Amino acid sequence: MILNRISWFFKRHPFLYKARFKLLSKNSSIENIEEHSYNVKNKINDIPDYFNEVNAMIFKDGTPKNDLDVVKQLSVWLQNNIKGGPGLSEPSEEALRIMLSGKGGVCSDMAQVFNNFCVINNIEVREWGNTRAPFCTTYGGHSFNEFFSKSLNKWILIDVSYSLFFYNKNKEAPLSVLELYAFFPEQGGIYFKSFNDAKAVDEKNITKNYLHHDTIAFLICNYSNKTYDAFLKRTRPYIPVFVTHFVIFLLGKSYHYRFPLNNYKEIFS
Structure with missing residues (x-):
């Protein structure tokens, strides 16, 4: 209980929450993020076998040929079978097991497991987050995904926690993250x-x-599921999670945030 409170302090205390953004954030551009996806650092063989077992359950009647239908089926199944609960800081396989047992999982956990399912289904995917600028003490942020649809030849924002897409009244296809905030x-x-x-x-x-109106979006880059799994398996529950993440940061193997639409320093204004 004490370690959980300490971990919460380092994750959510306003000063340290902002410090995390100062350490991990980079201003970027629309052109620069084109090369970034979760699949660059994470290959099929890097994903724990348990994801393949669950994937076989999700597509027990066969995998749709259209990638849009694949991600819809993934999202609906995950939403219907994951009750949600406390945020998790566990290796990915353990996190998925906990989520499917109904004992935990928040939007960031949902986004992360969705990343892995996309990898094993050969769908290019990436993870985004939203925060507020200036920083808002009453808003903890939100995580969601974006996948590249080959059938539509575009990136599409998907919120797996709610199984939804965004649209513009003048466009038939679902919007990408960049399109959402352009409109x-x-x-x-x-x-x-x-x-x-x-x-x-x-x-x-x-x-x-x-x-x-104060929402700003950032892309989560350089996240290696294999790296974080390896560290979390060795350090949980012996040391607080924030220490593990800081060690990975010091070793230069941490994820980072890229802000293609806003100056991240607006968070601290």
Whole structure:
């Protein structure tokens, strides 16, 4: 319990939350992030076998040929089978087991396991986060994904926690992250739609996470599932998670945040 409180302090205390962004953030550009995806650092053989076992359950009746249908089926299955709960800082296989047992998992956990399922299904994927600028003590941020659809030849924002896409009234295809925030000033032209009939959409939450006027998006880059799994397996539960993450940072193997649309220093204004 004490270690959990200490870990929360280092993750969520306003001063240290901002310090994490100062350490890990880089200003970027739309052109620069084109080369970044989760698949660059994570190959099929890097993903624990348990993900393949669960993947076989998800697609027990066969895998759809269209990549859009594959990610929809993945998202709906995960949303329907993961109750959610406390945030996890576990190796990826253990995290997935805990999530499927109904004992934990927040948006970042959902986004991370979705990354791994996309890798083993040969779908290019990346993970994004949203925060507020200036920093807001009452908002903890949100994690979501983006995948490259070969059938549509574009990146598409997907929120696996809610199984939804964003759209613009003048475009038929779902929006990418960059398209969402390019259209953002229009407000009235943007809408979101769930493709999971079994779950109701929390519209207030979606608006809070994506359409608040102080929202800024960042791309999570250089995350190696294999590296973090190796460190977490050896250090959990002996030392607090924040120490493990700091060691990985000192070794130069940490993930980092890229801000293609905003100056990250706006967070500290």
